Amino acid sequence: MNPGLHDALHALGPQAAHIVDLWRIFLFICTAVFAAVMAALAYALWHAPRSRTGEPPDLRAVNRPEPGPRRSVATAVTATVLLLLVLLAASVFTDRALARLPLKDAINIEVTAHQWWWTVRYVSGPVNETFETANEIHVPVGRPVLVKLHSDDVIHSLWIPSLAGKRDLIPGRTAQLAFRADRPGIYRGQCAEFCGFQHAFMAFEVHAHAPQDYEAWRRRQLAIPPEPADPQARRGKQLFQSLSCAMCHGVQGTPAQGRRAPDLTHLASRRMIDAGTMPNTQGNMASWIADPHRHKPGVNMPANPLSAEDLGALVAYLGTLE
Amino acid sequence: MSVGPLGEKPHPTKGRQKDGLAGGELVARVLDETWRDPPGFFGWFCAVNHKSIARRFLVTTLVFFALGGLLAAAMRLQLARPGNTLMGPDLYNQVFSMHGTTMMFLFAVPVMQAVAIYLLPLMLGARATAFPRLTAYSYWIFLFGGLLLYLAFLSNAGPESGWFNYVPLAGPEYGAGKRSDIWAQTVTFTEVSALLDAVIIICTVFKMRAPGMALNRMPLYAWAMLVTAFTILFAMPAVALASSMLIMDRLVATHFFNPGEGGDALLWQHLFWFFGHPEVYLIFMPGLGFISTIIPTFARRPIFGYTAMVLSLVATGFLSFGLWVHHMFATNLPDLGKTFFTAASLLIAIPTGVQIFCWIATLWTGRLDFRTPLLYVLGFFFILVLGGMTGLMLASVSLDAQVHDTYFVVAHLHYVLIGGAVFPLFGAFHYWFPKFTGRMMSERVGRWSFGLMFAGFNIAFFPMHLLGLQGMPRRVYTYPAEMGWGGLNLLATAGAVTLLVGILLTLVNAVRSARSGVPAPADPWGGGTLEWATASPPRMCNFPALPVVHGRDPLWQPAPPEAPDHVAGLAIDVREVLTTTVAEARPDSRMMFPESSPWPFLAAVATTVLFVASIFTPWAVVWGAIPVAITLVAWFWPRPKEAAEELALEKTP
Numbered sequence: 001m002n003p004g005l006h007d008a009l010h011a012l013g014p015q016a017a018h019i020v021d022l023w024r025i026f027l028f029i030c031t032a033v034f035a036a037v038m039a040a041l042a043y044a045l046w047h048a049p050r051s052r053t054g055e056p057p058d059l060r061a062v063n064r065p066e067p068g069p070r071r072s073v074a075t076a077v078t079a080t081v082l083l084l085l086v087l088l089a090a091s092v093f094t095d096r097a098l099a100r101l102p103l104k105d106a107i108n109i110e111v112t113a114h115q116w117w118w119t120v121r122y123v124s125g126p127v128n129e130t131f132e133t134a135n136e137i138h139v140p141v142g143r144p145v146l147v148k149l150h151s152d153d154v155i156h157s158l159w160i161p162s163l164a165g166k167r168d169l170i171p172g173r174t175a176q177l178a179f180r181a182d183r184p185g186i187y188r189g190q191c192a193e194f195c196g197f198q199h200a201f202m203a204f205e206v207h208a209h210a211p212q213d214y215e216a217w218r219r220r221q222l223a224i225p226p227e228p229a230d231p232q233a234r235r236g237k238q239l240f241q242s243l244s245c246a247m248c249h250g251v252q253g254t255p256a257q258g259r260r261a262p263d264l265t266h267l268a269s270r271r272m273i274d275a276g277t278m279p280n281t282q283g284n285m286a287s288w289i290a291d292p293h294r295h296k297p298g299v300n301m302p303a304n305p306l307s308a309e310d311l312g313a314l315v316a317y318l319g320t321l322e
Numbered sequence: 323m324s325v326g327p328l329g330e331k332p333h334p335t336k337g338r339q340k341d342g343l344a345g346g347e348l349v350a351r352v353l354d355e356t357w358r359d360p361p362g363f364f365g366w367f368c369a370v371n372h373k374s375i376a377r378r379f380l381v382t383t384l385v386f387f388a389l390g391g392l393l394a395a396a397m398r399l400q401l402a403r404p405g406n407t408l409m410g411p412d413l414y415n416q417v418f419s420m421h422g423t424t425m426m427f428l429f430a431v432p433v434m435q436a437v438a439i440y441l442l443p444l445m446l447g448a449r450a451t452a453f454p455r456l457t458a459y460s461y462w463i464f465l466f467g468g469l470l471l472y473l474a475f476l477s478n479a480g481p482e483s484g485w486f487n488y489v490p491l492a493g494p495e496y497g498a499g500k501r502s503d504i505w506a507q508t509v510t511f512t513e514v515s516a517l518l519d520a521v522i523i524i525c526t527v528f529k530m531r532a533p534g535m536a537l538n539r540m541p542l543y544a545w546a547m548l549v550t551a552f553t554i555l556f557a558m559p560a561v562a563l564a565s566s567m568l569i570m571d572r573l574v575a576t577h578f579f580n581p582g583e584g585g586d587a588l589l590w591q592h593l594f595w596f597f598g599h600p601e602v603y604l605i606f607m608p609g610l611g612f613i614s615t616i617i618p619t620f621a622r623r624p625i626f627g628y629t630a631m632v633l634s635l636v637a638t639g640f641l642s643f644g645l646w647v648h649h650m651f652a653t654n655l656p657d658l659g660k661t662f663f664t665a666a667s668l669l670i671a672i673p674t675g676v677q678i679f680c681w682i683a684t685l686w687t688g689r690l691d692f693r694t695p696l697l698y699v700l701g702f703f704f705i706l707v708l709g710g711m712t713g714l715m716l717a718s719v720s721l722d723a724q725v726h727d728t729y730f731v732v733a734h735l736h737y738v739l740i741g742g743a744v745f746p747l748f749g750a751f752h753y754w755f756p757k758f759t760g761r762m763m764s765e766r767v768g769r770w771s772f773g774l775m776f777a778g779f780n781i782a783f784f785p786m787h788l789l790g791l792q793g794m795p796r797r798v799y800t801y802p803a804e805m806g807w808g809g810l811n812l813l814a815t816a817g818a819v820t821l822l823v824g825i826l827l828t829l830v831n832a833v834r835s836a837r838s839g840v841p842a843p844a845d846p847w848g849g850g851t852l853e854w855a856t857a858s859p860p861r862m863c864n865f866p867a868l869p870v871v872h873g874r875d876p877l878w879q880p881a882p883p884e885a886p887d888h889v890a891g892l893a894i895d896v897r898e899v900l901t902t903t904v905a906e907a908r909p910d911s912r913m914m915f916p917e918s919s920p921w922p923f924l925a926a927v928a929t930t931v932l933f934v935a936s937i938f939t940p941w942a943v944v945w946g947a948i949p950v951a952i953t954l955v956a957w958f959w960p961r962p963k964e965a966a967e968e969l970a971l972e973k974t975p
Contacts (some may be wrong), residue, residue: 019724050687050690055622057623062874075678084669091721095657154496174654199795
């Protein structure tokens with residue numbers, strides 16, 4: 001299973017690339033300074049004569065200035081100050097470059113974090129073109145994306161290492177994050193702020209598409225899934241609405257309108273389930289529904305002790321939600 | 323005939339015999355008897371001698387260090403391979419929270435204060451710390467706070483929201499049960515203890531120095547502890563305030579941190595890190611003091627750049643209050659404001675750099691003797707400088723956006739804290755072990771333990787830099803195999819085990835040497851500071867005659883001809899001490915120090931009842947205050963015997 005690209009030094013968007021450039025400057029200067037300090041220390045240790053414990057101390061320094069060492073220390077401190085200024089300038093210019101990502105024609109998205117999953121709302125365009133999905137962000141290549149960040153419960157942090165630095169989602173506050181993906185592909189992201197039991201598996205994916213593929217995906221998301229034709233799936237739909245599923249999950253175009261858990265309108269089109277944790281296969285789905293705590297201890301979804309037949313029907317229905 | 327306020331008369335005999343070298347061993351024995359703690363089981367609870375208290379304090383903090391280390395080992399075992407099921411998230415979250423809380427609140431800060439309470443009076447030429455009973459009280463409070471935390475952990479109520487305990491995760495809505503309250507009250511205990519010890523250290527350094535030890539002759543270790551104590555005094559109230567607000571949010575439904583009712587979740591982070599960042603430096607600065615003491619002894623020369631070193635310490639203490647927002651770069655604070663904190667965070671590298679360059683200059687111009695303490699100092703150089711470099715990276719807002727809350731930060735903070743505090747502490751431990759116990763530690767085992775610790779540390783923590791850059795977040799109880807983090811994590815675990823073996827070897831060396839090591843003379847290393855002037859281990863009275871100081875390294879710069887090398891004239895049968903002026907250390911006044919007393923212990927018990935009960939009901943603050951008040955009144959109640967002795971001293975100065 002390919003987890004998607006997830007590496008801060010492997011940048012595939014301008015925001016992450018600026019930071020990689022800055023990283024190289026810091027790495028170069030810091031390595032050079034570290035090497036210089038260690039070399040000076042090693043030379044001092046090698047050069048100084050040896051003594052034995054209890055030998056009388058050398059007290060010449062008490063009453064006599066030591067111009068040589070004083071000059072060396074002053075030079076080293078001056079060099080330190082100058083190099084720190086270089087680092088400061090590099091850092092400030094990178095901050096500016098990040099803030100100046102052109103946002104013309106940006107896609108507007110609102111991400112709300114929950115314990116331990118993500119709501120993604122697409123809010124560009126007229127109201128009837130807004131839609132909601134979960135744990136997957138789809139973007140067109142080459143267009144900037146402006147993400148508004150909210151939290152529904154505790155503090156989380158949205159991080160897509162290969163595309164941009166992280167930003168916290170804090171209840172009661174709205175933050176923003178802008179990024180752009182320059183190459184099609186799947187990028188993994190993860191919550192970076194400790195948020196409780198399943199912080200470790202609060203992941204998501206960013207899918208970057210060619211513009212026409214993105215448009216096609218967007219059209220599909222706006223559509224309401226068709227009534228299932230297969231009788232097993234139809235029974236599954238009834239079960240979904242009569243069991244506890246619909247209390248928390250929503251499926252557009254049906255009476256299931258729960259808002260406490262991920263929207264499942266187009267669940268079958270998603271690559272992963274359980275907040276980027278397991279591949280979206282029938283087997284994983286059935287196993288998850290039956291006992292989520294076996295996979296992710298502490299999650300808010302209850303176990304569902306269903307008969308094999310009911311479970312099969314439910315999974316068949318969810319499989320029709322393309 | 324003068325009469326005291328209670329109508330008592332001067333004591334007929336006390337205070338007539340005076341100390342000084344003329345009296346010889348007989349006078350010294352009387353002095354020892356005067357300063358000794360009462361014998362027996364009950365006497366143990368009455369002890370106020372700074373060495374007895376500091377020894378207990380030190381052992382307690384080292385036990386917590388061991389417990390924190392075992393928790394770390396458990397975490398490394400869990401993370402050794404992906405998808406490990408040794409621990410579930412509930413236990414793992416408690417374990418990492420306990421590890422952080424233990425190491426920061428129960429080990430790193432208090433161990434430095436424990437060493438200071440032992441060493442400072444010896445190094446400054448005094449017979450006691452200022453406020454001896456308060457020293458005892460603050461130890462008991464610390465012990466009870468640590469016990470509370472560990473008893474809670476054993477009963478599955480250990481804190482689970484990290485040592486930083488962010489709200490709302492730790493708040494009333496999402497932090498169910500009493501786990502966060504236990505954390506908050508543990509912090510209250512350790513704050514009270516740390517603040518009191520800070521007051522004790524400041525007063526000891528300012529008023530109890532030997533005559534002649536002007537501020538510009540004070541050992542750098544005393545300077546480091548002075549700056550540390552002031553930093554504690556200004557930093558710790560912020561977290562005490564924050565944890566009290568958290569308790570109130572949880573117990574009486576205030577809304578300090580509840581955004582739904584006009585509170586602010588970010589307020590916690592500001593208050594916590596306003597304490598939390600200086601915390602790092604007040605762990606690090608005592609380490610700098612150790613190094614400034616160890617290097618001159620093994621380079622056989624006075625430190626180079628004394629004035630620059632002192633100013634750097636003071637600058638570090640000040641600047642440490644201007645960095646806290648760099649822990650919050652991922653929040654939506656204004657970007658321009660964050661840039662200021664980038665500059666401040668880079669700025670603090672300068673005073674640290676000055677000290678490192680001065681130490682290298684001292685080594686460069688000295689004659690070196692590579693004993694175990696010096697090896698630990700050299701290990702410090704490698705690790706701390708590397709950790710400082712990653713610290714510069716974290717100071718940049720943009721770079722931090724990538725590495726914040728990843729294993730890169732875990733690597734960085736262990737490089738600065740273990741490099742900046744634990745390695746110097748182990749060096750100090752080897753250096754002063756002969757003074758503590760009267761026996762030398764084995765040099766051969768010391769070298770082995772240093773080698774294992776140094777190698778193990780780097781193998782454990784260097785790979786974490788790479789893991790962070792590869793995207794591994796902190797505080798995860800496990801990770802999927804597909805991420806490819808397994809190999810480096812296994813390597814880190816192997817390093818952690820090596821580090822653990824190195825630390826255990828030091829422990830074995832300490833226990834064996836304390837029993838059967840080579841007996842140590844008063845000054846086994848030829849050191850220049852005053853603690854080496856007295857016997858190893860020190861007598862109960864520290865110094866039979868108080869020394870007079872004539873230079874920065876008193877033992878290397880003895881009194882010039884016709885100048886006094888000690889003072890005489892303090893009473894030997896009561897606890898009379900000499901205080902000196904703050905700047906120039908001229909003799910100022912003579913004070914009577916209090917007798918041993920059970921009341922500090924009982925007051926600590928009463929305070930503990932108040933603190934623990936207030937986890938459960940706010941009324942504990944009201945009713946619990948009564949026993950605290952009773953014990954404090956008894957503590958300070960004037961006794962006719964003491965008043966009579968003081969009167970006698972006034973009559974026969």
